[in-house]
Amino acid sequence: MRIDVVSIFPDYLAPLGLSLVGKAVAAGTLDLRVHDLRECTHDRHRTVDDTPYGGGPGMVMKPEPWGEALDAILDSAAGRPRLVVPTPSGRRFTQEVATELAVAEHLVFACGRYEGIDSRVMAHYADRFEVDEISIGDYVLAGGEAAVLVMVEALARLLPGVLGNPESVVDDSFAPGAMAALLEGPVYTKPPEWRGLAVPEVLLSGDHGRIAAWRREQALARTERFRPDLLGDGA
Numbered sequence: 001m002r003i004d005v006v007s008i009f010p011d012y013l014a015p016l017g018l019s020l021v022g023k024a025v026a027a028g029t030l031d032l033r034v035h036d037l038r039e040c041t042h043d044r045h046r047t048v049d050d051t052p053y054g055g056g057p058g059m060v061m062k063p064e065p066w067g068e069a070l071d072a073i074l075d076s077a078a079g080r081p082r083l084v085v086p087t088p089s090g091r092r093f094t095q096e097v098a099t100e101l102a103v104a105e106h107l108v109f110a111c112g113r114y115e116g117i118d119s120r121v122m123a124h125y126a127d128r129f130e131v132d133e134i135s136i137g138d139y140v141l142a143g144g145e146a147a148v149l150v151m152v153e154a155l156a157r158l159l160p161g162v163l164g165n166p167e168s169v170v171d172d173s174f175a176p177g178a179m180a181a182l183l184e185g186p187v188y189t190k191p192p193e194w195r196g197l198a199v200p201e202v203l204l205s206g207d208h209g210r211i212a213a214w215r216r217e218q219a220l221a222r223t224e225r226f227r228p229d230l231l232g233d234g235a
């Protein structure tokens with residue numbers, strides 16, 4: 001998979017060189033290219049934004065630098081990449097969306113800052129990109145870069161060979177499957193007792209049936225407490 005990220009703060013994406021995503025890049029599973037949008041400006045001030053037509057607060061990112069940046073990426077792209085635009089006004093990012101993105105051949109993330117990117121950019125590229133405006137949550141960040149870190153990490157761990165133990169994807173919170181709509185319950189590891197706190201004895205029993213039942217019970221309780229919306233009506 002190839003991933004391009006366009007941003008006026010390319011250094012913000014440096015964490016993608018670490019840990020799990022960094023390993024995927026080193027292994028060649030991910031071809032990650034980060035581009036500085038300002039390299040597509042040609043005025044003295046390297047201007048990327050201007051005041052919004054129709055008035056209103058803040059600034060809007062100008063279309064010209066985006067046109068130059070995205071044309072260059074398309075020139076070196078095979079096929080029709082998916083253009084992911086992180087925005088609070090997009091469709092909601094979920095584990096299902098992460099799974100969808102994880103099977104793409106080529107993702108291009110356009111990091112908007114300020115009030116967003118001139119809407120003509122998304123309209124102009126609708127035939128050459130599969131344009132996908134996605135929100136990671138109902139809050140307002142200063143730009144899309146943090147959202148790209150979130151989305152790339154969520155999809156990278158789904159790529160074959162990236163996670164040491166592919167099993168751990170199966171019982172993720174929100175992963176499709178038997179415990180699909182439940183939050184993961186508490187987890188424990190050695191030592192069996194720590195500062196007077198013992199690990200629940202069922203987990204040391206070796207009785208896999210009892211352990212599975214206990215885990216489901218804990219997952220249900222946690223889901224009822226933190227995310228009753230996941231339980232639907234009278235589940």
Ligand SMILES: Nc1ncccc1[N+](=O)[O-]
Nearest residue numbers: 086087135136141143147
């Ligand atoms: N919530 C957001 N705020 C700003 C930019 C992008 C965002 N998002 O969710 O992708």
